[in-house]
Amino acid sequence: MVLNPVISKLANKLVVLASASPRRQDILRNAGLKFEVVPSWFKETLDKSLFKEPHEYAVETAKQKALEVARRMLLKHLKTPDIVIGADTIVTVDSMILEKPVDKNDAYRMLSSLSGKEHSVYTGVAIVLCHDNENDEVDYQLIDFYEETKVKFADLSESMLWEYINSGEPMDKAGGYGIQALGGMLVEYVHGDFLNVVGFPLNHFCKQLDLIYNRSTSSLDEKSLSVSLSENGTESNSLSSSAKHNLPNSSSQTHHNQNTLSASPLNKVKRTGSDREAGGSSQVLVNSSSEHKATCKTTALPQMTNRGQLTVHADSGPKKEDLQRMMELMDGFKASKALFTASKMCVFDLLQSRPGLEAEQIAQEIKASLKGTQCLLEACVSLGLLRSKEQTSHKPMYENTDLATRFLLSDAPFSLHGYIQHCNSTVWPLFSHLESAVQEGTNQHDKAFGKKSKDMFQDTVYYDREVKLRFMKAMHSIAKVTGKAVATAFDLSSFKTVCDIGGCTGAMAYEFTEAHPGLSVTVFDLPAVVDMSEHFTPQHREHRVSFVAGDFFKDDLPKADLYILARILHDWPDEKVDILLKRISDACRPGCAVLIAETMLDGLRPHSTLQSLNMLAQAEGKERTQRQYVDMMSTHGFGDTRFVQTGNFLDAFISIKL
Ligand SMILES: C[S@@+](CC[C@H](N)C(=O)[O-])C[C@H]1O[C@@H](n2cnc3c(N)ncnc32)[C@H](O)[C@@H]1O
Helix, strand or coil: CCCHHHHHCCCCCCEEECCCCHHHHHHHHHCCCCCEECCCCCCCCCCHHHCCCHHHHHHHHHHHHHHHHHHHHHHCCCCCCCEEEEEEEEEEECCEEECCCCCHHHHHHHHHHHCCCEEEEEEEEEEEEEEECCCCEEEEEEEEEEEEEEEEECCCCHHHHHHHHHCCHHHHCHHHCCCCCHHHHHEEEEECCHHHHHCCCHHHHHHHHHHHHHHCCCCCCCCCEEEEECCCCCEEEECCCCCCCCCCCCCCCCCCCCCCCCCCCCEEEECCCCCHHHCCCEEEEECCCHHHHCCCCCCCCCEECCCCCEECCCCCCCCHHHHHHHHHHHHHHHHHHHHHHHHHCCHHHHHHHCCCEEHHHHHHHHCCCHHHHHHHHHHHHHCCCEEEECCCCCCCEEEECHHHHHHCCCCCCCCCHHHHHHHHHHHHHHHCCHHHHHHHCCCCHHHHHCCCCCCHHHHHHHHCHHHHHHHHHHHHHHHHHHHHHHHCCCCCCCCCEEEEECCCCCHHHHHHHHHCCCCEEEEEECHHHHCCHHHHCCCCCCCCEEEEECCCCCCCCCCCCEEEEECCHHHCCHHHHHHHHHHHHHHCCCCCEEEEEECCCHHHCHHHHHHHHHHHHHCCCCCCCHHHHHHHHHHCCEEEEEEEECCCCCEEEEEEEC
16 A cells, blocks of 8 residues: 555646645645645535435535536636545434534534434545646546445533534534544544544545556547537537537546446546637537446436536436436325325235235225226335235235334324325325415415315314314324424423423323323313314323313413424414414413424425425415524524434424523
């Protein structure tokens, strides 16, 4: 392994670090590397859900950063760097990717999720090598890799967490800590490259340089394609190869795994002279190699041109992953409806009591056609809800998968059956009028059910006993699945009495009393709901939950130290939220608290954004961001806010009356 000799090979080259991180700069400077810093303008907003593994996200971000700088230097500065280095560090814990915290509450959320646990730190690195060739073209080659280090945090007390957050150190660091400074005190052990946690895996980087400069036998592949960027930023392609790329905006097709660097085809970038910002056009020549396609990993990413126009990869045709993603999106509603239908027809309950039935027997039991039942069963198999086993008769027999057993049986402890029935009977008809909901900005009860609704609960949901019970079962099932995570998100030992405002069946309240033996909870809900609450009382379980009937916009609220608002505020527009929060604030002494459980819009996760559309079509409200909740609470005299992303459907947020 050669270290300095590799770095010294770069002595006379223009090396560019596409990162503003002072820690990365220090690491590379300490290794003797001379480089220019050109921070990337690439916005770190790739959709994380498109990546199977977290390190793929870090690598793709690193690539995009390095390519953006390489492209900008060529086009704007007419300068060809020899090497551009991009890097991106992320922290992952419990399948969540943590980047830099946006504020103190976000830092709290991150650090508390790391407390007492082992997490992984990944740094993705991209190296863009540029070469001028004899034809006044720029060839480039892209190598990327990642390094993983495992870090374990000690158990962190609240006071330690806040002291660290208030030091200001977490704010510009992935995962909200800096291991090289105060954050080092939080760490119990590190397995792997320490510098990787700081922000740059120097050892792995040097190994890659060694492979590039001391062992590579790269040669140019002569097949090429020109893609020209015209003045208005659109592209025209003149094909001379079997593959196309929209360079310089595209990411490379070449991907080298951690320890392999095979001979690389060099991509060619040709400038035709004038700077495109000055009104000229730039021409890009790219080539591709089937050899490298075998090891490449590409990700479906829309690219922005310098002029902000969206372009697509101009390659040999649509990418498989892109098409698959589009298909998934277009088929999403069919999958939902297949699930709703099988659930409504009690297929999962039937197969739980009689596993191994054939389609004919199932059709008989659910009183359906054989053809229709076969299609539905096959769809459920493909969606991972059922398993089919071939028999010698060639007639498959069916049984539930674990997923179905856990969530789809009507009597499973975490059954989502109630919520699925509500989606099928209420949300589905409302969503079929989504276009009107978007145009009008209002709920669609009138169009879907012929009922005008200002107050979704009193005007529509509770007008009919069957609809009411279905709604309550839906709320009950979600509260049971999410309740424990919300109940245990914060230390509630200083509270004794709790009021769960709009607490419906009491499902959330039971989770709170179970998790906190010192708490008793009063559920406050409309009389129509409280009347039916005994249907949901847990059997054989001691609990400290009582019910009070009333209207939270009009009647006195029960006295309590802590008020829970679980999925309440998202039902209402800002004016009504304001009225409710004022009433709660009036009922609170200093030191009392409000705990909000909602899915927050931050990070634009599909579940949250789609839930916001749901609130549009169904109610008067919407989902909101953490910041919006903080502002609302502070208007009503609450502060010292803490936030926890539970990783479950609901995020939790607690604010203290000052
Ligand atoms: C979306 S549900 C949430 C239920 C529960 N908090 C949970 O997380 O499962 C809204 C609840 O607010 C109740 N609610 C709506 N308007 C109300 C009012 N004016 N006064 C009291 N409760 C109300 C509904 O009856 C319903 O139980």
